[in-house]
Amino acid sequence: MTLLSARDVVARPGTSTALRGAWLEVRAGESVTLLGAPSSGTTTLLLCLAGLVRPVAGRVVLDGTDLAALRPQALAAVRLRELGLVFPDGDLLPELSLLENVELPLVRAGATGAEARSRAGDLLDRMLVGAGAGRLPHEVSAGQRQRAAVARALVHRPRVVLADEPTGNLDAPQAHAFMDLLVAATRDLGTALVVATRDAAVAAHTDRAVELRGGRVRTPEPALLP
Numbered sequence: 001m002t003l004l005s006a007r008d009v010v011a012r013p014g015t016s017t018a019l020r021g022a023w024l025e026v027r028a029g030e031s032v033t034l035l036g037a038p039s040s041g042t043t044t045l046l047l048c049l050a051g052l053v054r055p056v057a058g059r060v061v062l063d064g065t066d067l068a069a070l071r072p073q074a075l076a077a078v079r080l081r082e083l084g085l086v087f088p089d090g091d092l093l094p095e096l097s098l099l100e101n102v103e104l105p106l107v108r109a110g111a112t113g114a115e116a117r118s119r120a121g122d123l124l125d126r127m128l129v130g131a132g133a134g135r136l137p138h139e140v141s142a143g144q145r146q147r148a149a150v151a152r153a154l155v156h157r158p159r160v161v162l163a164d165e166p167t168g169n170l171d172a173p174q175a176h177a178f179m180d181l182l183v184a185a186t187r188d189l190g191t192a193l194v195v196a197t198r199d200a201a202v203a204a205h206t207d208r209a210v211e212l213r214g215g216r217v218r219t220p221e222p223a224l225l226p
């Protein structure tokens with residue numbers, strides 16, 4: 001079943017056209033890499049899927065709802081409920097511990113402190129950063145921050161996690177270990193995963209990869225398939 005799709009999306013986030021008719025279908029629970037050279041449009045497509053960039057033509061449809069048809073407040077509510085986002089270098093709040101960062105989305109959504117704490121702790125354990133739960137982001141490694149960011153993206157049980165260049169600050173062995181954990185954790189929870197990257201090694205970890213070039217999705221070549 002298609003969960004999230006981009007249908008002939010044209011996007012112009014700045015002065016230039018970043019997407020020129022991009023098509024993508026993401027099925028519930030599957031993992032997909034959006035692979036492309038610099039400036040090919042991978043980040044823009046991810047931001048369109050997240051409802052953070054509004055297409056100038058075409059549609060982004062999440063579970064049957066055209067995101068462009070939603071008022072800002074309704075769109076924000078859908079995003080908070082259904083999506084988890086991971087950006088380069090974790091993007092954690094610097095003054096909060098890893099555990100506090102991860103439980104924050106649940107606390108904001110009204111969960112009790114104990115409930116939020118226990119679920120956040122479980123996810124940090126799942127991402128192998130349980131031992132650093134009490135540390136501040138700058139007190140742990142880039143890899144640990146990035147894994148904590150995944151725990152934060154998953155804590156409210158979204159249906160899709162969207163990650164932009166999540167291995168951008170990691171060396172090759174760290175990137176492989178990170179992708180193993182990311183794909184396994186989303187798979188365990190039945191969460192779909194879309195990763196935007198220029199790193200072809202990432203593609204080997206997901207169910208499939210599509211290549212972007214010049215703002216369009218190309219049919220994958222056999223060499224790009226995991």
Ligand SMILES: Nc1ncnc2c1ncn2[C@@H]1O[C@H](COP(=O)(O)OP(=O)(O)OP(=O)(O)O)[C@@H](O)[C@H]1O
Binds near residue numbers: 013016017040041043
């Ligand atoms: N906010 C923006 N303002 C101006 N131009 C933008 C903006 N966002 C994207 N672009 C332009 O759109 C094109 C696609 O950008 P995008 O960030 O989607 O590429 P990308 O595939 O993520 O590449 P990379 O991450 O390697 O830079 C580029 O030419 C970029 O300069």
Ligand SMILES: [Mg+2]
Binds near residue numbers: 042
């Ligand atoms: Mg990018």
